[in-house]
Amino acid sequence: MHQVWTDRWRWNGDGDAPTFSPSVLVTYDGADVGQGGAPQARCHSFVENGRIRFLPDCTHELAGETVPLPTLLGGT
Template sequence: MSDNVIRPFQDKDGKRIGYHIWCEGCEEYHGIWVYNSNSYNGAKWTFNEDMIKPTFSPSLLVRSGHYQEDHKGGCWCDYNKKNPDKKAPFKCGVCHSFIRNGQIQYLNDCTHKLAGQTIDLKPDPND
């Protein structure tokens, strides 16, 4: 198992474009585009090139479901209400954080249990 707390990802041609972090609050990966701009909204971050104690800037804001700015009706909350025995693999939420020196500072606008807390980034639990 590696000590790295981030994992690189590539474009379709195999060129590194950014990194994934495991988010303990959302219990899923978040992508951070460093070498190319994000195709969704053009976002791009700076990175200190440290795989063990990374710092990315600016903050990372991830919105899903009805929290997305371009949301147009229907969401995972609605799906789950209609299908209580077959929960969606996704959920609606906000995760807003600063990633500095190997720690993730979850801001108070997060909708998950770690809002307002700062914790160490952990290596990928799936490694």
């Protein structure tokens, strides 16, 4: 899960089906960085109409997939 500060992106103002633009790019240390160093991990996505479209350059198992945004803070 990543935080997005919307002052850096455009947001459609829809809390139920948000769209942010441009893309969201998050880089972080790889999962096994403590065991000799892993390459930098990458999550690159678009949030469109309440769905996350993970781009193929992601380094995780959701690369190339589109999934619904998770429900947060006790929502239904």
